[in-house]
Amino acid sequence: MPTTIISSPHLHGPANVSNVMLRVVYALLPAIAGCIWLFGWGVLINLLVAIATALASEAAVLALRRRPILITLRDGSALVTAMLLAIALPPLAPWWLVAVGTAFAIVFAKQLYGGLGFNPFNPAMAGYVLLLVSFPQEMTSWAAPAGLRSADLGLVQVLLHSLTGTLPAGMSMDALTSATPLDTLKVQLGMSHTVSEIRGGPIFGLFGGKGWEIINGLILLGGLWLLWRRVITWHVPVAVLGSLGLIATLFHLINPELYASPLFHLASGGVMLGAFFIATDPVSGATSRRGQLVFGVGMGILIYVIRSWGGFPDGVAFAVLLMNMAAPAIDYYTQPRVYGHNRG
């Protein structure tokens, strides 16, 4: 019998970090399958490039920092970061774009701060924003969803394109890509079209963009599963979606021709991913329940402001990073009342 003194408790519950991260991975699978179906093999290639880059760069930094490599890689956080970033990137992005973004996310946004638990910003979103401001052209050229593109690429063709940038003879990027619904809305509103005119275009579906609404639905499904498995709580997603929906309703009621409907906002872009998978990142988010509500509401408002009046079609990544900055202050001012201390 060992005689080392081990301090209580002598009992531990079933939770561990790897399980938490793995569940996030599982919850992403339906959306990933949906993305591959909708946008083609590029999504898969992005995923593979991102995962390989994430694991390799994390291992490299850990080796430099003389930290245990395998144990840390097994926590699954690098995998999650890679997956979140990969499905946020254009499906026909060149490999180096994915690699640069992922490496930046892991090395600069995470490991240089001290690794998992010490990063003030969500690594995937930091990587995304870096790419967005550095390579705007590559980042805004989205693959057209299935049914809206005039040509299809096979797995090998996409791989070749990713690695070398060459397309099969007779195919152009124009045939494969289209503007995203949010982009279209922004540009056309700028050209004095009304919302109803724009929404009449071929890329729009029932609530949001054609196909996009399905992806957002699948992400919502995964998010609900995370809620059910108690990996996340309702506070952040409800606050994000609720505030975004509310503010969008408000403006939509004021002027429906200038402001898109709340359902369009909720079903477009990265809102669902942001609400269920990014803003719920415990490391960079607020901790207390009230704090999480504040965090989510702030994010919802920022998303709407950036989308409606900002320079970018979508604002989820910026909203997340801005709220990440505010998280310590939010936590400080939303501390619960401790037992035995005066109310108020």
Place this chain on the structure above:
Amino acid sequence: MDLALSSRDHTEAAERMMQNHTDTARVHRHLWRFHGGLHLPDHKSLSSGQQIQPAALPKHLVLPLQQHIGAPAKPLVEVGEHVLKGQMIAQADGFVSAPLHAPTSGTVSAIEERAVPHPSGLTALCIVIESDGEERWVEHSPTTNWAALDASELRNLIREAGIVGLGGAGFPSFIKLNPGARTEIDTLILNAAECEPYITCDDRLMRERADEVIAGARIMRHALHARHVVIGIEDNKPEAHAALREALARLDRSDIELIQVPTLYPTGGEKQLIKILTGKEVPSQGLPIDINIVCHNVATAAAVHRAVELGEPLISRIVTVTGGGVVAPHNLEVLIGTPIDDLLAQCGGTRPTLARLVLGGPLMGITLPHRALPITKTGNCILALTPGEFGQHGPVRNCIRCGECARVCPASLLPQQLYWHARAKDFDHAQDYNLFDCIECGCCAYVCPANLPLVQYYRYAKTEIWAQARDKKKSELARERHDFRTERQEREKAERAARLAKKKAALEESPAADSEEAKKAAIKAAMERAKAKREAADVAPKNTDNLTADQQRQIEEAEARRAAAAEKEEEVRK
């Protein structure tokens, strides 16, 4: 177990009045919730079916002088002395302390440092008794008429019986039965929650000796003049609840409320149970008495009954011996001081898979470094754990700020912040986040997905802060002393200067002092006077033995000067 309830007649009338009051005051008790808490696998069925059995009489009993919160007891016996069962062998030293009694008759074989059950595996002064196997009792007398005693007499009986809180903390019970003249006690709560997994000693006590618990509750109520008495029991002990209900009905004690509370760790924490039953919160850094509540464990109540109505001091307790590492779990009535090894042997010994021995429950118990340690008054459970019973234990990772700990914390603390600051040795911030409201229940560490030993960090921070406070006190004292010394030195310097100035003035005024001759004559005369005086007294000053002739001369000269100066001063005064 037959019960001395002869005092019943005397108290009947008084209690009836209280009963009527209670009945009208409270028909149904609203239950409250505390924040957080855990539903744990309780493992109580391992031992809950085991009747209380007396443990075999051990050959040696080791009795640490400190088995309670407060000052260690002072031995009253010497090595070689024969003692009788129940004889006081060490007395309370100061107010917050408790006496110690011989658990059996025998001979005191040693009073020495022995290993004691302590989180750090320390040794402490113990009285060792070699039992003679006769179990001869010291003369002791029951107090049947306790209701006629006033509260302070009752408290004294309880104090002399060495009763301390048997739930785990070990605070001397008589102090908690002393509300002070101006404090009215609204509610006496008997803690029957027994919320830690595995432990069943209170469960068995209530099932088998419900009458004793109720009798003790009545005595405690009398000492406190408490308006209400509530027994709070978790709903995972239906048999104990039924036994108490039956006993209350049989003894016609409807003035004692028996309340089932939902099973949720740590309901048995004093602060949590108070919150559940009354909705009130014990103020931070305060005591239940600050909100007119007193809380005692049910086993303490039974011990009070025995002390008062049977005259038996606290020399034994019920101990649950359980866990997957022990062959046959038991509930044993154990003499204080019995080696834990003896108890394990009586439970069929341990299994080869035994990985850790714990004193107390799995959430708050302490690891025992070996099994040659004695059972003390607060030792409610010996837990022999096997590797499969620790739950999941992956590698320790960084905190991911998931906030699970804050969600389960029964004190509504932010454990992740406490951890962060404790780890950074930023103790001021740790205190800003109310470190000292942490009850060390272990909920946070249980749920932590990063497997962080959170409670260990909090204990470390608390200990460091206490040490810093001690150091600060010490250095303040040192500074005070230094300041005082400097001040004294300066004062003396000033006084010396004043004297010198005065002398100088006197010298200038007196012309006689000017002549060298007169000075020398005066010195000589003074030397002679001093010598004569010394010879007359025939006592040399203490520090001037064995002096060389030269030193002796110097001293004489100095004294002569001093005497001359004194004379001159006298002259001046004249």
